[in-house]
Amino acid sequence: MKARHRRFAWILVGLAALGVAVALVLNAFRSHLVFFFSPSQVIANEAPVGRPFRIGGLVQVGSIVRDTGSLTVRFVVTDTAKDVPVTYTGLLPDLFKEGKGVVAQGTLGPDGVFRATEVLAKHDENYMPPEAAAAIEQAHKGGQAKTLSR
Amino acid sequence: MAINWYHYASPATFHPLAGRLAAAFAWLAAALTAAGLWIGFVVAPTDATQGEAYRIIFIHVPTAWMAMFIYLVMAFWSALALGFNTRLSAMMAQSLAPTGALMALLALWTGAFWGRPTWGTYWAWDARMTSTLILLFLYLGVIALRNAIDDPRRADKACAVLTLVGAVNVPIIYFSVRWWNTLHQGASVSLTSAPKMATIMLTGMLVMTFACWFWCIAVALWRVQAIILERERGAGWVAALPAVRET
Amino acid sequence: MAEFFAMGGYGWYVWMSYGACAVVVVGEALSVRARRRRALEDARLAAVDAPSRGAGAMP
Numbered sequence: 350m351k352a353r354h355r356r357f358a359w360i361l362v363g364l365a366a367l368g369v370a371v372a373l374v375l376n377a378f379r380s381h382l383v384f385f386f387s388p389s390q391v392i393a394n395e396a397p398v399g400r401p402f403r404i405g406g407l408v409q410v411g412s413i414v415r416d417t418g419s420l421t422v423r424f425v426v427t428d429t430a431k432d433v434p435v436t437y438t439g440l441l442p443d444l445f446k447e448g449k450g451v452v453a454q455g456t457l458g459p460d461g462v463f464r465a466t467e468v469l470a471k472h473d474e475n476y477m478p479p480e481a482a483a484a485i486e487q488a489h490k491g492g493q494a495k496t497l498s499r
Numbered sequence: 500m501a502i503n504w505y506h507y508a509s510p511a512t513f514h515p516l517a518g519r520l521a522a523a524f525a526w527l528a529a530a531l532t533a534a535g536l537w538i539g540f541v542v543a544p545t546d547a548t549q550g551e552a553y554r555i556i557f558i559h560v561p562t563a564w565m566a567m568f569i570y571l572v573m574a575f576w577s578a579l580a581l582g583f584n585t586r587l588s589a590m591m592a593q594s595l596a597p598t599g600a601l602m603a604l605l606a607l608w609t610g611a612f613w614g615r616p617t618w619g620t621y622w623a624w625d626a627r628m629t630s631t632l633i634l635l636f637l638y639l640g641v642i643a644l645r646n647a648i649d650d651p652r653r654a655d656k657a658c659a660v661l662t663l664v665g666a667v668n669v670p671i672i673y674f675s676v677r678w679w680n681t682l683h684q685g686a687s688v689s690l691t692s693a694p695k696m697a698t699i700m701l702t703g704m705l706v707m708t709f710a711c712w713f714w715c716i717a718v719a720l721w722r723v724q725a726i727i728l729e730r731e732r733g734a735g736w737v738a739a740l741p742a743v744r745e746t
Numbered sequence: 747m748a749e750f751f752a753m754g755g756y757g758w759y760v761w762m763s764y765g766a767c768a769v770v771v772v773g774e775a776l777s778v779r780a781r782r783r784r785a786l787e788d789a790r791l792a793a794v795d796a797p798s799r800g801a802g803a804m805p
Contacts, residue, residue: 442619482547
């Protein structure tokens with residue numbers, strides 16, 4: 350075998366190895382990098398059983414109940430189709446708010462309550478000054494009032 | 500007017516040209532950075548949801564875009580180097596790797612310091628962040644491979660192959676927020692929809708992006724000058740350079 | 747001025763981000779300049795080692 354052929358063979362071997370590595374990475378993405386499950390998936394038993402996972406969705410408006418005297422908080426995570434109640438003890442991120450995105454890590458109890466060990470806020474990709482946000486809020490409320498009065 | 504590309508593809512002609520271009524791009528970058536920081540910190544209002552923490556966007560998004568873009572440019576030069584066996588293309592690819600690695604590092608770093616106050620964590624293994632970390636390791640892998648091979652021409656080929664294979668990661672990073680559930684939010688700016696940002700915030704971000712872009716061009720051109728000198732050390736034109744003769 | 751640096755309580759995060767970028771920009775510029783100087787020095791040594799070759803290649 351000439352040196353040139355041997356080098357070519359090494360390049361092929363290297364490429365094959367890299368291809369396998371890429372395939373492994375892609376597979377890891379598909380099976381393990383589902384960062385969170387939606388409440389609908391959790392209700393449909395698609396979330397992993399017996400090990401901690403993350404649940405993601407919106408904090409249902411009016412569902413936050415703070416314990417007096419401790420850092421325990423209860424709220425409901427919703428994807429507007431299904432809801433999952435969550436309890437958590439600890440500090441919440443600044444952006445944790447009703448109607449906003451949330452990702453909580455923990456385990457699902459047999460009673461259907463998700464016991465979170467970590468709560469992260471998931472914000473959207475919109476950036477605007479407070480006045481603009483207030484105007485949108487106002488317009489939204491106005492629209493709702495109109496549909497209600499009709 | 501036809502440009503004689505082969506003329507500029509010669510390291511001897513490109514070396515002085517790179518110096519002049521780098522200086523011009525560095526000045527442009529400095530002016531745009533001043534303008535971008537002024538817009539980002541003084542003109543742009545606070546964000547309704549995130550308060551002042553959102554101002555990290557003016558540096559996070561440009562560095563993250565550059566980390567991905569430089570990889571694609573590096574892949575382009577690598578493909579040219581493999582296909583046409585041109586020395587200068589390989590040197591350009593070699594020069595871009597450290598700058599790309601630093602941009603990826605800054606994207607991850609600024610992302611961490613943005614994630615902590617907003618999401619509540621410095622780091623999460625979601626698809627966007629993990630694939631950006633893989634990008635950083637690809638850059639480091641290319642640099643390591645370059646240093647592991649003594650013969651520069653063989654190192655060129657090996658690095659080019661690794662760079663091209665790794666290029667598959669770039670679309671994965673870009674589309675990760677659409678393909679998977681991620682903690683990272685979707686794109687605020689894309690070619691297919693109207694920007695989801697107030698105009699002045701978007702302006703600041705774009706000005707900073709151009710500043711970042713031009714800085715990367717400048718520093719990569721300076722580095723390629725050094726690389727040309729390193730690799731053409733024995734050539735007559737290098738020995739005849741005033742800077743070499745006088746020192 | 748103090749209010750500006752406080753960044754509404756997010757000063758640590760904002761300035762750690764921008765500070766790191768400043769450090770990287772300055773650091774990269776200095777390292778590239780050092781590399782260029784080293785390359786010029788090596789080229790000079792190479793030219794001294796082979797003066798005939800260096801001079802002969804120029805028209």
